Amino acid sequence: MVLHDRSSTAGALLGVVAIVFLVGQQLSVLFGLLNFMSVLVDHSGADAWVLSGNLRNVDAGNLISGRYLDRVIGLREVAWAEPILIGNGLFRTPDGSFESVRVVGMRRPRLVGGPWAFAQGNERALLDLESVAVDRLDLEKLGQPLPGTLTEIGGRRVRVAAVTDGARGFQGTLVFASLDKVKDIAGTPPGRYSAILVRFQPGADAEAALARLRAVLPECSVYSTADLSRLTRRYYFTQTGIGGSFGFSTMIGVVIGVVIISLTLYTSVLGRARDFAVMRAIGGRRWDVTVVVVSQTLIITVTGLFVGFLLLSVLLNATGRSAIPSYFPSFVPPILAIVTVAVSLSGSLIALREALRAEPAAVFH
Amino acid sequence: MARLRLENIARDFSDGRQVRRVLFPTTLELVPGQLTVLAGPSGSGKTTLLSIIGLVLRPSEGRMFLDEREVSALDDEQAASLRLQRYGFVFQQPMLIEGLTVRENVLLALGVQGQRPQREAVKKADELLTALGLAGTALVQPRMLSGGMKQRASIARALIKDPAILLCDEPTSALDAESGQVVMKILKRIAIDENRVVIVVSHDARVFPYADRLIKLENGAVVSDTTENYMAETKIKQ
Structure with a gap:
């Protein structure tokens, strides 16, 4: 039936693919932004x-005193503690315009809190006082330096x-950049840091x-x-409207899928009401009709999941x-697949209701 | 072998405002080895009677017994299982399911409750199709068959389960005269040679000569019940 009723199958398949792909x-x-x-x-x-x-989040902290470093390092559970300083500045692009940037300063030589992956160069470049690292994805914005x-950043020379x-x-x-360079750029008072990063002793x-x-x-x-990662994500998720916005668009994707699946399966069942009546007349129980409709839905859903995930990848x-x-x-x-199966099955409920209405007596007319 | 007994079976239909009786109390006994024709004009109650006999419609009054077991009060699921075990149906239209091959349509009657047909069933389906003049059509889609061939395929679907009772609703009305005769001869053979209860509803007079028993209905009531050999009678009249 799935192969025979191609237009209905294609419609329901589209609904499943829409859910998987859009959602x-x-x-x-969303997860990219959360990262x-x-x-x-x-x-x-x-x-x-x-x-x-x-x-309230990692980006909204006040500066803390560097004296805390001594208290932290004095604990026997602590292997090391390193300060970082985060400030803002204007990056001068090669064409003379400016871009606002967030400058992260790390203490040499450990450079804790610094970059973790490089497209060009390596972290040793940041050991130099004037050196900075920019990201590959921002090169165009910064004028391809x-x-x-x-x-210059914040009027201070950088390389x-x-x-x-x-x-x-x-x-x-x-x-x-280095901690000292960020202090210089941001004009931070001496001995003040954005945070202290701590590593505990092994075990x-x-x-x-x-x-x-x-x-x-x-x-x-x-x-x-x-x-801290959870706190920060939760803060932005709930306070910036991202959660609501993505929740709404995700819901729209699900609703579109449910509507498409419901309508196409319903239309399909309407067109095959006679077949279900025949099934019932020759001995099929309501359960057997349910199995047919649900199986059809599951076949379409699994195929749609495959196509949807393929497109998504x-x-x-x-x-x-x-x-x-x-x-x-x-x-x-796996969660998206389970939700899609649940959504598809709920989309097939109207069709199932119609199929179960098929009266065996209807065949004698 | 099966024996059906109807005691004062009646059926009412309601449109929500008034109740209309479409079948008045009817008492009948239907036995194997006979081709019984239920005849009458449109609205005479013959299809309603067939539906009650076929357990797809419950009577409003009266009782029905299959081999002395009362079957008129079965619930939907029990009735479905009994239909699967004991009944075969041939409808006015062949009602083969498009998308399934002819063989799959025939086997559907066995697998409708989810059972996977065994290899012997497949062999039997092919033998039935051959016996009904449909050799070579097992893997064909129903839309490729003529009306008569489809109706014979639907007979194969009805017979695959070896039903004790075969109910046929206007099986020749959608067929040309020649195909109709082929179908009636097959039904007659099934009734006599295979000793089954075969009941045919028809208002087509060309069917009557094949009847061993002719029950005529008018306005919801049996007006005559004759067990003469109508084939012979018609031949005599001719």
Whole structure:
């Protein structure tokens, strides 16, 4: 029946593909943006972050005193602690215009909180006081500064020494530099930092270490890296309208799919009402009719899932290294598949109701 | 072998405002080895009676027994299972399912409750198709067959389960005279040679000569029930 009733099958298939593709694409952008939100935290390599008190997200902290570094390092659970400083500045492009950038400064030589992947050069380039690293995805925006290009950020001379790969922040272009250079650019008071990144000793109890940090730094916010990442994502998700916007567009994708699936399956069943009546007359039970409709739906859904995920993978591969945020965590496809199956089955309910209405007596007319 | 007994079976239909009786209390006994024709004009109640006999419609009154087991009060699922086990149906239109081959349509009667047809069933389906003059059509789509061939395929679908009772609703009305005669001869043979209860509803007088028993209905009531050999009678009249 699936092969015979080609127009209905194609319609329902389109509905399933629409759900998988539209919802999948929306989710990939959402997860891509979520990654941007907490990109510095997720790639910091630290176990814990110390920030100013009453923090709402990693980008909204006040500066903290460098004296806290001594308190942190004094704990036996701590292997190392490194400050980072984040400021803003205007990047002078080769054509003389300016682009607003977020400058992340790391202390040499460990460079904790710095870039984690490079398209050109490496982290050693950042050991030089004047060197900065810009991201591959921002090269066009920044006027294609080649490695070695001398320019200015915040009126301070810098040299583009490396190009990072995939270091993109939610609040704009990220430029990595040394701590001293960022102090200079942002005009930060001496001995003040945005955060202190902490690595615990191997084998240390992370919860106990966090508790000790909180005890010695009562005026600060102390988070594990995972918790800070969640806090930041949740903040942007709920406070910027992204959650509502993506939730709405995802819902639209699902509704479009449900409507297409419902209408096409319903039309298909209407056209085959006689067949279902025959089935019932020759001994088919309501259960058997249900099995036929559900099987048909599942065959279409599984085929649609395959086609939808294939199209989605083509899209994700095509946009994966572009400036479009795109990330598809491995736990999403099974959930999307289960949701799609549930949506398809719910879309088939109207069709099933119609099929079950087929009276065996209708064949004797 | 099966024996059907109807005791004061009646049926009412309601349009929500008034109840209309379409079949008045009818008592009949239907036995194997006979081709019984239910005849009458449109609206006479013959299809309603056939539907009740076929367990696809419940009577409003009366009782029906199949081999002394009351079957008139079965629920939908029990009735469906009994239809699957004991009944075969031939409809006015062949009602073969497009998209399935002729053989798959025939086997549908066995697999309608989800059973996978065994290899012997496939062999039997092909033998039935051959016996009904449809050799070589097993893998053909129904749309490729003529009206008469489709109706014979639907007879094969009805017979694949070896039903004790074969119910046929106007099986020749959509066929030309020659195809209609072929179908009636087949039904007659099934009734006599295979000792089944075969009931044919028809208002086509060309069917009557094949009847071993002719039950005429008018306005919802049986007006005559004759068990003469109508084939012979017609020949005599001719």
